Amino acid sequence: MATATFRIWRGDANEGKFVDYETEVSEGMVVLDAVHKIQAEQANDLAVRWNCKAGKCGSCSAEVNGNPKLMCMTRLNEIPLDAPVTVEPMHAFPLIKDLVTDVSWNFEVKKKIKPFNPRPADADDGTWRMAQEDIDRVQEFRKCIECYLCQDVCHVLREHDLHDKFIGPRFFVYAAALEMHPLDTENRLEELKNTDGIGYCNITKCCTKVCPEHITITDNAIIPLKERVVDQFYDPIKKLFRIFRPKQ
Amino acid sequence: MVQYETHEYDVLVIGAGGAGLRAAIEASSAGVSVGLVCKSLLGKAHTVMAEGGVAAALANVDERDGWRVHFADTMRGGQYLNNWRMAELHAKEAPDRVRELEAWGALFDRTQDGRILQRNFGGHQYPRLAHVGDRTGLEMIRVLQDHGIHQGVDVHMECTVISLLKDDGRVVGAFGYEREKGRFKIFSAKAVVLATGGVGKAFKITSNSWEYTGDGHSLAYHAGAELIDMEFVQFHPTGMVWPPSVRGILVTEGVRGEGGILTNSEGDRFMFDHIPELYQNQTSDDPEEGWRYTQGDRDARRPPELLTRDHVARCIVREVQEGRGSPHGGVFLDISWISEKISNAEEHIRRKLPSMYHQFMQLADIDITKEPMEVGPTTHYVMGGIRVDADSQMTSVPGLFAGGECGAGLHGANRLGGNSLSDLLVFGKRAGEYAAQFAKENGVGKVNEAEIEAVASEALKPFDNADGENPFQIQYDLQDMMQDLVGIARSDDGLHNAGEEIHKLVQRADQAGVGGNREYNPGWHTALDLEHMLTISEAIALAALERKASIGAHSRDDYPEKEEPGAGKYNTVVRKNADGEMEVSREPIPELREDLQDVIEEMG
Numbered sequence: 001m002a003t004a005t006f007r008i009w010r011g012d013a014n015e016g017k018f019v020d021y022e023t024e025v026s027e028g029m030v031v032l033d034a035v036h037k038i039q040a041e042q043a044n045d046l047a048v049r050w051n052c053k054a055g056k057c058g059s060c061s062a063e064v065n066g067n068p069k070l071m072c073m074t075r076l077n078e079i080p081l082d083a084p085v086t087v088e089p090m091h092a093f094p095l096i097k098d099l100v101t102d103v104s105w106n107f108e109v110k111k112k113i114k115p116f117n118p119r120p121a122d123a124d125d126g127t128w129r130m131a132q133e134d135i136d137r138v139q140e141f142r143k144c145i146e147c148y149l150c151q152d153v154c155h156v157l158r159e160h161d162l163h164d165k166f167i168g169p170r171f172f173v174y175a176a177a178l179e180m181h182p183l184d185t186e187n188r189l190e191e192l193k194n195t196d197g198i199g200y201c202n203i204t205k206c207c208t209k210v211c212p213e214h215i216t217i218t219d220n221a222i223i224p225l226k227e228r229v230v231d232q233f234y235d236p237i238k239k240l241f242r243i244f245r246p247k248q
Numbered sequence: 249m250v251q252y253e254t255h256e257y258d259v260l261v262i263g264a265g266g267a268g269l270r271a272a273i274e275a276s277s278a279g280v281s282v283g284l285v286c287k288s289l290l291g292k293a294h295t296v297m298a299e300g301g302v303a304a305a306l307a308n309v310d311e312r313d314g315w316r317v318h319f320a321d322t323m324r325g326g327q328y329l330n331n332w333r334m335a336e337l338h339a340k341e342a343p344d345r346v347r348e349l350e351a352w353g354a355l356f357d358r359t360q361d362g363r364i365l366q367r368n369f370g371g372h373q374y375p376r377l378a379h380v381g382d383r384t385g386l387e388m389i390r391v392l393q394d395h396g397i398h399q400g401v402d403v404h405m406e407c408t409v410i411s412l413l414k415d416d417g418r419v420v421g422a423f424g425y426e427r428e429k430g431r432f433k434i435f436s437a438k439a440v441v442l443a444t445g446g447v448g449k450a451f452k453i454t455s456n457s458w459e460y461t462g463d464g465h466s467l468a469y470h471a472g473a474e475l476i477d478m479e480f481v482q483f484h485p486t487g488m489v490w491p492p493s494v495r496g497i498l499v500t501e502g503v504r505g506e507g508g509i510l511t512n513s514e515g516d517r518f519m520f521d522h523i524p525e526l527y528q529n530q531t532s533d534d535p536e537e538g539w540r541y542t543q544g545d546r547d548a549r550r551p552p553e554l555l556t557r558d559h560v561a562r563c564i565v566r567e568v569q570e571g572r573g574s575p576h577g578g579v580f581l582d583i584s585w586i587s588e589k590i591s592n593a594e595e596h597i598r599r600k601l602p603s604m605y606h607q608f609m610q611l612a613d614i615d616i617t618k619e620p621m622e623v624g625p626t627t628h629y630v631m632g633g634i635r636v637d638a639d640s641q642m643t644s645v646p647g648l649f650a651g652g653e654c655g656a657g658l659h660g661a662n663r664l665g666g667n668s669l670s671d672l673l674v675f676g677k678r679a680g681e682y683a684a685q686f687a688k689e690n691g692v693g694k695v696n697e698a699e700i701e702a703v704a705s706e707a708l709k710p711f712d713n714a715d716g717e718n719p720f721q722i723q724y725d726l727q728d729m730m731q732d733l734v735g736i737a738r739s740d741d742g743l744h745n746a747g748e749e750i751h752k753l754v755q756r757a758d759q760a761g762v763g764g765n766r767e768y769n770p771g772w773h774t775a776l777d778l779e780h781m782l783t784i785s786e787a788i789a790l791a792a793l794e795r796k797a798s799i800g801a802h803s804r805d806d807y808p809e810k811e812e813p814g815a816g817k818y819n820t821v822v823r824k825n826a827d828g829e830m831e832v833s834r835e836p837i838p839e840l841r842e843d844l845q846d847v848i849e850e851m852g
């Protein structure tokens with residue numbers, strides 16, 4: 001049987017290094033399978049997160065040969081196996097151990113975004129009517145599996161470390177899903193501008209490129225939100241208009 | 249002296265899938281303090297993986313639907329071994345629970361007139377599953393999570409409960425450890441809700457994740473609660489079979505709901521070969537009629553591919569055993585054939601089944617819009633579980649509640665697809681409500697120091713034993729054994745063997761050792777899981793031995809008849825006896841209430 005070498009980051013917040021593990025590989029394997037095999041046979045205490053093994057839960061995010069990926073959806077036949085395959089944790093978050101990072105910041109950010117607040121029900125039985133066409137774009141955003149790969153790759157977080165001024169692409173997608181929800185009545189534009197730091201995004205589209213759910217984060221979520229912010233805060237006529245018709 | 253942190257709540261919910269989140273939301277809105285504990289990060293529980301939909305008789309697509317039909321379908325699917333009161337509550341309350349999700353922000357797919365769309369699924373007479381493409385569970389868990397985080401619930405992520413704490417016959421808290429540092433946490437609570445999901449990881453081929461080690465079942469059992477009907481483990485007919493690394497991953501029943509057909513190596517639609525008596529009136533014997541059913545023709549009857557899961561799984565096993573399987577030991581599931589019927593088939597498939605398309609493309613190099621998939625049975629769900637009171641979800645141990653997959657009763661001998669997500673909502677809510685009530689009516693219990701010391705030293709034992717056996721190896725051996733001896737086809741000999749093997753594995757698990765330290769150590773975690781896995785494996789094998797018949801998901805090669813002559817309808821009940829041994833008994837199922845009996849008769 002063929003073998004391959006995996007160069008896996010081992011360590012915690014204080015210190016660490018890459019360790020090479022050689023293991024057998026077989027048809028159809030994904031990176032997560034190899035990591036599990038190494039964990040079961042050679043390194044029982046190798047820390048890694050996973051749940052679904054089918055790209056549905058967003059637990060197994062890591063950087064494989066430098067690319068932010070879900071390990072469970074990265075087939076070994078997509079990557080060269082003649083050189084060691086490097087597997088390391090996401091860089092935009094503090095390390096806990098090995099491949100596991102502390103992503104708790106994301107949960108805190110979400111809590112601060114104003115929750116869904118629906119208009120009164122359309123029908124007497126307390127239900128609403130919505131056309132499929134009107135929810136298509138929000139359903140795209142709701143495909144998000146919270147893998148945080150987009151957060152990992154965004155330079156504002158990764159290089160500039162602006163975690164306290166910028167909520168990151170995942171939460172622009174989240175805010176967009178709320179803002180464009182046909183039933184929602186809340187307005188989140190002021191926060192987007194002032195505390196969520198949407199202005200820091202310079203539309204590099206790196207986030208869109210890595211999203212395993214193929215959400216067009218930049219074009220469909222961020223740019224429309226930026227436009228709304230501009231409309232509300234910089235265009236006096238539209239601003240007036242919005243006072244009377246607060247939401248579209 | 250063992251070191252630990254202490255947290256106090258009125259209600260402690262263990263598990264943050266659909267059931268746990270719904271329970272936490274309900275308890276918290278009743279005005280009590282709530283702690284929520286889960287093994288993974290928030291939003292990653294099994295519920296996130298559910299694909300096909302949530303069953304509720306909203307009657308948006310077919311106005312003939314209603315709670316009575318849903319009730320009758322659930323009972324028939326469960327071979328009438330269900331707790332009928334639970335089936336009644338479930339059918340009546342599911343529609344409100346689904347509508348409530350919409351009020352919290354969920355966006356289900358829509359009908360033409362803008363209401364929640366519903367799709368066909370096995371065993372459901374009318375299109376009944378509210379859904380979002382094939383990612384319904386994601387929508388559900390996300391909406392509960394996003395609603396829940398604003399309810400003041402205190403969440404402990406990546407924290408694993410390893411024992412319940414009792415005082416004077418009542419549950420007073422739980423002992424857990426957080427993964428990051430490996431530190432112990434003691435939760436003191438007036439009421440505890442178990443919402444820990446299933447047991448599938450005890451088997452080799454499964455759609456379940458590492459979390460499904462039967463913790464809640466085992467915690468409840470060791471705390472003195474009863475487990476019922478543990479022999480009923482659902483083998484979902486369609487899991488992936490190739491390549492080996494994805495074996496077991498689920499292929500949603502939605503594929504068949506959208507018109508997918510099952511064929512063998514000879515190209516026959518073998519599901520037409522045998523249609524069980526109970527379903528003969530409702531099933532079409534003509535492929536054309538079956539197709540019309542999937543396309544919403546209200547006068548057509550369902551195709552046999554949409555019969556209940558237990559039956560479809562057995563038919564697949566039969567085809568494979570008789571040499572008509574696919575190259576990798578499954579059968580073919582084909583949705584691409586619908587291009588003969590509709591013009592934009594490729595696009596239609598990608599829109600209706602996006603994650604299936606993606607999953608096969610990425611993991612198996614198969615384009616499901618062009619070629620058939622290979623599928624075979626995979627361990628998926630456990631119908632059996634912790635025995636609860638139908639209305640309050642309280643177990644036989646005061647202060648201990650259970651809801652969702654780890655609770656039992658609703659599904660009888662076989663669960664219908666889509667009835668789990670609705671189960672989580674209906675009984676998660678009830679568990680939260682009654683746990684809050686219990687907490688209001690009872691004071692704080694006393695957590696016993698000696699008990700904490702004992703649990704802690706047991707938990708740390710694998711570290712004293714660094715040269716002991718690799719816990720992963722013990723887990724693999726257990727999974728292989730359960731798959732072979734307690735899987736889809738069972739027999740007296742096999743089950744007796746399984747019992748002996750489990751005892752050997754218990755001894756090995758006792759000698760398991762782990763290296764490294766307590767920080768985020770999967771080896772240690774696996775060693776701790778073993779006790780739960782072995783407990784529930786023993787319960788499944790024992791209950792399977794007790795039921796000498798083949799009914800629903802439980803198949804005995806040596807007892808092919810559906811009922812044991814003269815035995816009547818009963819539950820198997822597993823409990824710990826006074827000597828600390830596991831014992832099984834039978835208890836007759838209470839007679840169906842008359843008005844419910846009438847409903848069943850009326851529905852034919």
Ligand SMILES: Cc1cc2nc3c(=O)[nH]c(=O)nc-3n(C[C@H](O)[C@H](O)[C@H](O)COP(=O)(O)OP(=O)(O)OC[C@H]3O[C@@H](n4cnc5c(N)ncnc54)[C@H](O)[C@@H]3O)c2cc1C
Nearest residue numbers: 263264265266267287294295300409445652653666668669
């Ligand atoms: C691939 C797949 C597809 C499915 N599709 C459908 C479908 O379409 N329709 C349907 O109705 N059903 C479906 N099901 C079944 C359904 O998803 C599950 O039965 C349901 O989600 C279980 O929910 P739960 O809330 O009971 O448990 P889960 O969602 O599994 O949550 C269990 C929780 O308990 C926690 N936990 C467990 N043990 C401990 C412990 N010791 N300490 C602390 N926390 C613990 C876990 O971390 C987790 O948070 C599907 C299942 C799978 C696997």
Ligand code: SF4
Nearest residue numbers: 154201203204205207
């Ligand atoms: S487009 Fe904006 S949010 Fe996305 S990676 Fe670039 S800067 Fe970050």
Ligand code: SF4
Nearest residue numbers: 144145147148150211
């Ligand atoms: S938007 Fe995409 S990349 Fe970002 S967290 Fe969600 S799924 Fe992951």
Ligand code: FES
Nearest residue numbers: 051052053058072
């Ligand atoms: S394990 Fe769920 S996305 Fe990889």
